[in-house]
Amino acid sequence: MKIVVIQGPNLNMLGVRETNIYGPMKLEQIHAQMKEVAEQNGAEIEFFQSNLEGELVDKIQECYGEANGIIINAAAYTHTSIAIRDAISSVAIPTIEVHISNIHRREEFRKENMIAPVCASSVVGFGPFGYHLAMMGMLQIMNELKAAQEAQARQAK
Numbered sequence: 001m002k003i004v005v006i007q008g009p010n011l012n013m014l015g016v017r018e019t020n021i022y023g024p025m026k027l028e029q030i031h032a033q034m035k036e037v038a039e040q041n042g043a044e045i046e047f048f049q050s051n052l053e054g055e056l057v058d059k060i061q062e063c064y065g066e067a068n069g070i071i072i073n074a075a076a077y078t079h080t081s082i083a084i085r086d087a088i089s090s091v092a093i094p095t096i097e098v099h100i101s102n103i104h105r106r107e108e109f110r111k112e113n114m115i116a117p118v119c120a121s122s123v124v125g126f127g128p129f130g131y132h133l134a135m136m137g138m139l140q141i142m143n144e145l146k147a148a149q150e151a152q153a154r155q156a157k
């Protein structure tokens, strides 16, 4: 089982940028915690960050046939990117979106969300802990899919 974690623009600045909103934790620390949980659960995990919309689209496309789950924080592109939304629908891989801050309680423009309707779920406003919650959610989705596949295989016999 492979999970790919995709981080959008300015998330490489975590720990420096607006710490009153995003907290003091750096992206590397968040990823180290996720890696530990993935390993404990026998899952492979890969991390990718880009500030460029097209690179994020490319990475989502690369997941096709490679990844079983995507955890994405598309950051500012959440509110604007039809291209990222279409990429997520195209690959049809279970995807969970994360937002460190509660985007519903912030500026009006952050209430627009292009990504959420094509995701299995959204984790919003829990700070960096949201990535851990997304991992738990993804592992649950994977277990349910596996159980459904096994049940189907049993029926086919």
Ligand code: DQA
Binding pocket: 009, 010, 011, 073, 074, 075, 076, 077, 078, 098, 099, 100, 101, 102, 103, 110
């Ligand atoms: C964010 C929320 C976005 O509105 C913002 O542009 C970000 C981070 C979050 O994690 O809270 O860059 O996705």
